[in-house]
Amino acid sequence: xxxELGVGRAEARPGAVFPRVLGLCLPDLSLQRVLRAREAxxxxxxxxxxxxxxxxxxxxxxxxxxxxxxxxxxxxPLVQARAACADLEAVPVDDAEDRAVLEGLAEAxxxxxxxxxxxxxxxxxxxxxxAHLFVRHGDDGERMLIERAxxxxxxxxxxxxxxxxxxxxxxxxxxxYGPALASVPPGAAAAALSxxxxxxLELAPDLERRLGALGVRSVGDLARLPPATLAHRFGxxxxxxxxxxxxxxxxxxxxxxxxxxxxxxxxxxxxxxxVEQLLFxxxxxxxxxxxxxxxxxxxxxxxxxxxxxxxxxxxxxxxAFASPTSTGSRWLFALRERIGTLELKAPxxxxxxxxxxxxxxxxxxxGLGERPQRLAALEAVLARLAARLGSxxxxxxxxxxxxxxxxxxxxxAFAAKRRGETRSGRERKTRSAARGGPSSVAGWAxxxxxxxxxxxxxxxxxxxxxxxEGGRLTALRLGERxxxxxxxxxxxxxxxxxxxxxxxxxxxxxxxxxxxxxxxFRDAADGRLWLHGFFD
Amino acid sequence: MAVDAREIIEGLREEIRRLERRPAxxxxxxxxxxxxxxxxxxxxxxxxxAITELAGSAASGKTEIALGALxxxxxxxxxxAYVDGRGELYPPAVAALGLDLDRLLVVRPKGPDGGAGGxxxxxxxWASELLLASGAFEGVVVDVPIGSDPRCAMGGARLDAMxxxxxxxxEKGGGLALWLGAPEGTRVPGAVRLELSEGRTGRRVRRxxxxxxAAFGVHHAA
Numbered sequence: 177x178x179x180e181l182g183v184g185r186a187e188a189r190p191g192a193v194f195p196r197v198l199g200l201c202l203p204d205l206s207l208q209r210v211l212r213a214r215e216a217x218x219x220x221x222x223x224x225x226x227x228x229x230x231x232x233x234x235x236x237x238x239x240x241x242x243x244x245x246x247x248x249x250x251x252x253p254l255v256q257a258r259a260a261c262a263d264l265e266a267v268p269v270d271d272a273e274d275r276a277v278l279e280g281l282a283e284a285x286x287x288x289x290x291x292x293x294x295x296x297x298x299x300x301x302x303x304x305x306x307a308h309l310f311v312r313h314g315d316d317g318e319r320m321l322i323e324r325a326x327x328x329x330x331x332x333x334x335x336x337x338x339x340x341x342x343x344x345x346x347x348x349x350x351x352x353y354g355p356a357l358a359s360v361p362p363g364a365a366a367a368a369l370s371x372x373x374x375x376x377l378e379l380a381p382d383l384e385r386r387l388g389a390l391g392v393r394s395v396g397d398l399a400r401l402p403p404a405t406l407a408h409r410f411g412x413x414x415x416x417x418x419x420x421x422x423x424x425x426x427x428x429x430x431x432x433x434x435x436x437x438x439x440x441x442x443x444x445x446x447x448x449x450x451v452e453q454l455l456f457x458x459x460x461x462x463x464x465x466x467x468x469x470x471x472x473x474x475x476x477x478x479x480x481x482x483x484x485x486x487x488x489x490x491x492x493x494x495x496a497f498a499s500p501t502s503t504g505s506r507w508l509f510a511l512r513e514r515i516g517t518l519e520l521k522a523p524x525x526x527x528x529x530x531x532x533x534x535x536x537x538x539x540x541x542x543g544l545g546e547r548p549q550r551l552a553a554l555e556a557v558l559a560r561l562a563a564r565l566g567s568x569x570x571x572x573x574x575x576x577x578x579x580x581x582x583x584x585x586x587x588x589a590f591a592a593k594r595r596g597e598t599r600s601g602r603e604r605k606t607r608s609a610a611r612g613g614p615s616s617v618a619g620w621a622x623x624x625x626x627x628x629x630x631x632x633x634x635x636x637x638x639x640x641x642x643x644x645e646g647g648r649l650t651a652l653r654l655g656e657r658x659x660x661x662x663x664x665x666x667x668x669x670x671x672x673x674x675x676x677x678x679x680x681x682x683x684x685x686x687x688x689x690x691x692x693x694x695x696x697f698r699d700a701a702d703g704r705l706w707l708h709g710f711f712d
Numbered sequence: 713m714a715v716d717a718r719e720i721i722e723g724l725r726e727e728i729r730r731l732e733r734r735p736a737x738x739x740x741x742x743x744x745x746x747x748x749x750x751x752x753x754x755x756x757x758x759x760x761x762a763i764t765e766l767a768g769s770a771a772s773g774k775t776e777i778a779l780g781a782l783x784x785x786x787x788x789x790x791x792x793a794y795v796d797g798r799g800e801l802y803p804p805a806v807a808a809l810g811l812d813l814d815r816l817l818v819v820r821p822k823g824p825d826g827g828a829g830g831x832x833x834x835x836x837x838w839a840s841e842l843l844l845a846s847g848a849f850e851g852v853v854v855d856v857p858i859g860s861d862p863r864c865a866m867g868g869a870r871l872d873a874m875x876x877x878x879x880x881x882x883e884k885g886g887g888l889a890l891w892l893g894a895p896e897g898t899r900v901p902g903a904v905r906l907e908l909s910e911g912r913t914g915r916r917v918r919r920x921x922x923x924x925x926a927a928f929g930v931h932h933a934a
Contacts, residue, residue, distance in 0.1 A: 554791070554848035558817075561839055565821050573803030573813050585803040590817045631775040631809075633802035692771025692910040709802060710771035 193362065194343040194426055196304035196318070198289070199351030200325060201337045202278070204238035205298045206230040206269045209277050211240075212333040216460040217444040226265040229257060237269050271297070280440070280464060281332050282432045286471030288324050291431035296378075299348055301429055304340050318359050326357070332464055341365050343425035349376035349395070365423025370396030377420045383413050395421045438468040439530030447486040447523030451515050454483075454524055458511055461529045462504030475500025475537025477591065479507060479529060481514070486525035491518060496567055496589045498558050499551075500535040506552060510559030517563045558590065579672045580679060581633060581708065628668070628685060630695040630709030637706035640696060652688065652696070654707060660689040671700070685711065742851070742888050745780030752906065752919040757781075761886045763879055763900050767893040768908030773915050775801075775855075776809065777908075778890045782851045783811045785888040790850035793817040793843045797836035797856035819843070833858055837874045844889055845881035851888035854878070858898045875900050 202208060207230050229239035229248060236257045239248045247260035258264050274297065282292040282300055288310075289302035302325065310320035322338050329336040339350030339358040346365040350358050353376040360368045369376065372395045374387055392398050399421035406414035419425070440461040448454050458481075469476060477500050483491045495510045561570055571587035578584050641653040651660050664686050671680035680700035687693050693711035698704070741757035743750050750756050758764050758781050766774035782792045792815060794801055799820050807813050821835040833856050840854040858871065879902060882889035891900050895907060905920045 550848050553846045557842050557846040557848055560842055561819060565819070565835060565839060569819060569821050571818050571820070572816065573806070573818060575804050575807055575813070581802075581804075587818075591814075629805040629808060630802055631779065631805045632770070632798075632800040635799055688771075690910060691769060692773070692915070694771055710800075712768075712771050712773060712775040 194424075195428070196307065196340060196342055196362075197344050197347035197429065198302040198304040198307075198321060198325060198338060198340045199295075199344075199347035199349075200285075200300045200302065200329065201348075201351040202281075202298045202300075202329070202334055203337065204230075205274050205277065205334075206267075207238040207240065208334055209270075209274055210267050213442060214445060215333065217442055217457050226263045227261055228265050228267065229254075230269045231266045232269040236266075239264070277334070279432065279434070280438065280468050281329065281334060283434050283438060283469075283471045284328050284332055284464075284467035285325060287467070288321060288328065291429050293344075293429040294432050295344070295348055299351060301344055301347060303429055303431075304347075307340070322357060322359060328467065331467060333460070341368065341423070343423060344427055344429060345377060345420050345425035346423045348378070352376060366399055366421070369421065369423055370394065370399060374398060377417060379417050379420075380413060383410060383417060386410070387417070434472060437531040437534055438465055439528060440465045440468075441526065441528035443526045444524065447525050449523045451512065454515060454527065455508065455512060457527055458529065459504070459508060461527065462507045462511070464504075465529055465531065466502045466504035466507070469502035469531060469534060469537070473536060474531075474534040475502045476507070476531045476533070477535050477589070478531070478533035479510075480532045481511065482528040482530070483518075483520065483524045484526040484528075485520065485522040487522070489522060491520060493518070494532060495559070496533075496562065498554055498589075498591055500537045501555070502537055506555045509552070509556040510562070513556075513559040513563040579670045581629070581670065581683075582635075628665075630693075630711045632712050633695075633709040634707065637697075637708045640705040640707050642705050652686070652705070659691055661686055662689055663687040667698075670697075683708075742781050742785045744777050745784065746777060749777055749906065749917055752917065753904070757784075758888055758890065759904075760785075760888055761883050763882045763889045763891050763903040765891045765893055765900055765903045765905040766908065767895050767897060767905055769895060769910065772908035772910055774892050774906075774908050777906075778853045778892060779806055779809050779811055781888060781890065782816075782853060783809065785851035786812065786815060787850070789815075791815050791817065791848060792851045792853075793819060793849045794853045795836050795840045795843065795855060796820045797833060797854075801855070817843075817849070834874070837878065841874075841878050841881040844878065844885045844887065847885045847887065849885070849887050851890070852882075852885075853890045853892065855892040857894075871898060872901070879903070 227240050227243035229243055230237045231254050234254050236250055236252055243261050248257040254266055278294050282294055285292050291303040293301040295301045307317040307321040311317040318340050322340055326338055337351050337356050339347055339354050341347045341350055341360040342362045342365055349372055353372045403418045406418050442457050442461055477497050479495045481493050493514055495514055570590055572590040573585045576586045642649055643651040649661050651658050665684050667682040669682050681697040683697045685693055686696050695709035696707050740760055741755035743757040768774045786792050796818055819839050821832040836856040843852045906917055908917045
């Protein structure tokens with residue numbers, strides 16, 4: 177039964193079409209991560225720089241070329257490595273940090289691929305089915321996809337090997353064991369894999385050992401074996417290995433889905449004491465963070481900067497933006513301003529930049545006549561104002577459905593709306609036409625109540641003393657000054673909020689001689705008159 | 713079919729050329745929305761790139777005129793800023809006047825008592841300079857109580873320097889710049905000034921420039 181099953185499935189599928197997959201391998205990722213962090217934090221290389229190696233459990237995992245030239249090999253004990261290279265600097269591998277780097281890169285790559293899978297500690301697999309979209313001026317779309325992926329890796333400070341093939345196993349195997357850049361056309365995967373070691377197929381260790389014992393060294397060796405024999409000797413696992421050796425892998429990708437808003441951090445080589453030093457590192461962090469957000473189609477509306485001080489302490493600041501953006505250079509305006517206002521008690525040992533709040537970022541396509549520098553200028557001016565005055569001093573107001581006049585609007589972060597996000601011009605025109613403009617003051621008593629509001633509202637109403645004759649209000653005393661009342665509108669009663677601080681006021685628009693139109697009210701609680709605003 | 717495509721492309725090219733020839737600012741003078749005021753202004757409206765003063769008492773109508781001009785300057789997509797040094801701007805009325813609150817940045821430096829004090833007036837002027845010079849806003853209204861309120865008193869030379877910087881910033885930014893002041897308040901050097909007053913017959917407005925009284929008009933009759 178087992179044999180029949182094996183024979184029945186032993187035909188390679190010549191007409192089968194497997195999805196195009198781009199495999200990216202980041203060799204010696206642990207070492208790349210450490211080197212990237214040092215490059216971002218310091219800049220200058222010390223004169224006494226020592227060769228670097230990453231180690232796990234006392235054994236070398238990866239080492240720099242200089243150490244390799246001096247005889248250090250991956251997998252050997254650190255003691256042995258130091259015998260060959262006495263000044264070898266050993267840094268422990270941090271799997272969590274390496275994984276975070278892979279996740280960050282996967283997010284950034286989402287800008288060119290609909291799905292990205294983290295397929296192992298050093299490998300990413302991208303859905304390459306959209307490569308044709310990269311075709312421009314007759315260029316090969318798949319080649320463009322590979323080049324763009326390598327570029328994104330380089331922008332993230334990482335180097336990679338890339339291979340585009342049909343199916344995930346060929347793509348992964350070629351990326352790890354093949355040439356630095358490879359593009360295998362559909363149907364040619366078996367030939368491309370044949371020279372690779374069996375380990376490239378990432379079979380179960382036991383199966384790989386047993387195949388090795390039989391003298392099967394390369395994928396080509398495995399592909400040439402009769403499938404029925406493999407199925408008979410190794411069962412379904414042997415048959416599956418044979419299919420993989422034929423480049424036959426229909427398994428879909430398992431896409432990585434980011435769960436949190438991104439954050440990037442950096443331990444500085446030496447404590448930073450100047451803004452410029454900090455900005456040097458922050459520039460790299462901002463670029464990486466921006467690429468990650470761009471991959472998700474988001475832009476940051478609020479960033480958090482955390483500065484860890486040396487030897488202890490931390491300073492945290494949050495920066496809000498007028499519009500969602502994933503352009504790191506635009507964040508730097510705000511970061512520079514904000515850092516400039518901080519009074520740090522100690523040098524900075526580490527920085528972390530994280531996105532606290534994000535929103536879908538519209539494509540920044542400028543219309544004809546729009547000035548691109550205007551967007552940058554807006555961010556810069558808002559950043560400087562927020563840094564000096566505090567973000568609460570800048571706001572966009574929003575009407576709130578409350579009867580209490582002083583609570584009839586709320587303040588929120590100013591977020592400049594783009595085309596199509598604002599109220600329609602027609603609505604604005606209608607409202608504008610309905611307003612009581614300067615020349616229509618004579619008819620203001622007939623306007624709907626919600627349009628008769630003063631342009632200025634006093635934060636603290638000022639007391640008035642009513643003066644009258646025969647029950648008619650003729651004048652008001654405001655402080656030391658007495659002014660005649662020329663006209664008085666009917667009362668508009670505003671009251672409510674019985675559940676909290678109840679109020680009950682009769683508002684009038686009063687035209688006062690020499691002063692103009694004022695908004696006054698009589699408080700029903702005590703009958704006193706107050707000046708609350710001006711129709712200025 | 714190919715001919716049609718060429719015609720369409722040629723038509724689009726022509727349209728692009730036409731749009732590119734369009735000036736970045738549709739008009740140099742911004743109408744106030746009030747014919748009597750516009751009649752007093754050279755060019756029939758408030759100029760871009762220069763400060764215009766609107767001086768008047770607390771309820772003289774200057775804010776309404778400023779907001780009307782701001783609305784006109786903003787158009788359908790532009791941004792505007794209001795430096796509210798007195799902390800008195802009432803947004804529901806602004807919205808009722810037709811101005812899109814989403815595109816209006818309000819800057820309200822806080823003083824010790826919630827309003828603008830001496831230090832805050834300096835902050836507000838600094839903010840105004842920044843906003844005017846940025847070029848990111850189609851219009852900026854500056855409402856900072858200087859001179860009328862003893863708490864906001866600033867040294868003469870320092871104030872002069874700040875006001876001159878403000879004028880330079882307006883020229884640099886090229887947007888609408890309106891200064892709201894009190895009748896007896898400090899004057900911005902070299903700015904056209906509209907003085908609004910409330911009389912028994914209604915609001916009146918007149919224009920002055922430097923020492924000259926250029927015109928005299930009636931804003932509206934009650």
